[in-house]
Amino acid sequence: MQTTALRYFLAVARDGSIAAASGRLNVAPSAISRQVANLEAELACPLFERRPRGMVLSQAGELLARHAHQVLSSAEQVVTEIRELEGLWRGLVRVACTDAFAVDLVPSLVAEFHGRHPGIRFELSVLPPAQVTHRVIQGDADLGITFSLEPSADVAVAYRTSLAMVALCAPDHPLAGRRLIGLTDVAAHPVALLPRDTTLRTILDAACAAEGIAIEPVLTANALSALLPFVRRTRGLTLVSSIALQGEVERDAFRALPIQSRRSLARGIEVQTMRDRRLPRAVQAFLTALVAALPRVEG
Structure with a gap:
């Protein structure tokens, strides 16, 4: 299976339609449809249930989605490790956070970090708390900063405290x-x-x-x-x-x-990462700066 086909497949699974995935990826709908059809032909089973309100993963699609996330994460890790041979000269840090952290805290930290490492790029997504965690679990964000009422077993927590x-x-x-x-x-x-x-x-x-x-x-x-x-x-x-x-x-x-x-x-906050994932060097460096800027956890 080609990584391009898996990436298109995951985009359709996430967005619920080929048209929505096309808009997100800036790829022609026909190209996405063809890659999904090729995957279904290769596996000899439907990967989606076509419903009036969109496309939903079939049981086989759910299995493939888990595999695809692992494959793409591994491929990304190899590319990252090669680039990291240059130290912190290059890299991408994808952060998902709730609105409260996006107004001042995260942009200020990004600005400070950029001053020390101008070659590192950032992508910031501002989302509701549950969607922040979902992005981290799916591998679409390297770091999640969110309010958490209930702990999630599907993420690793790099920092946790309660804020008044x-x-x-x-x-x-x-x-x-x-x-x-x-x-x-x-x-x-x-x-x-x-x-x-x-x-x-x-x-x-x-x-x-x-x-x-x-x-x-x-x-x-x-x-x-x-x-x-x-x-x-x-x-x-x-x-x-x-x-x-x-x-x-x-x-x-x-x-x-x-x-x-x-x-x-008080509300609990967490800094989350994907469970069992070794973070790229640029992400780890920004995570260290982020945790240092947050209130010190006592005990």
Whole structure:
């Protein structure tokens, strides 16, 4: 089996259609269809179930997908090891992370790393937490940085800790001088929040319910970057992980206010890699820099 055919096959499996895979790979649909048909002919069985809403892997397709990931990962590893003979002059680091880490933390670390190793390239994907983990498991990301409510046995965890939730406000906000606030203080001001299907809202809503407090956001958006202008230009607040905009807080663009509540507002975060994979040298070097920038794990 050719690696090109396996790569096209996995793209169709991931995207659910030949047309979607074509758009992602920038390859003609006919070429992808031909490679998939050749694989099915070679194996003498269908690899997909053709359904009205897209293509779903058959039982044989599931088996081939697992094999294909191993083959392509091994091929990539060989290429990487050859390139690494040049040290950290060249390389690619693929990072998947949630929105909270993409606004400030990861871009700042990439900029610092680029200053030391300008030949290393980066690809950053911003995704919901579960999709970050899925990208790592599938080998589509070298590193995943995500909030985790439940541990996954399918990834290796390079770093794990819990981070408190803080209220973010403008430097001239009435609460800006407070060292500690409560959920009642949050509820008394305009609030901009992420949607209810996020880990932040799950934990926040449970804490509010425990205290009988209702927080109705003025603005709801699925990207933290869309909430920040509201916070800057109003007497509003948003809630974020304590590390999410640490650089912005240090530059005095915002104030971060610790929140006291009856129920913990902490969320677990993980830096994930593919289980049993030896990381390329550039990825390992960036992972070391990333973990060094995160809060120190005690114990």
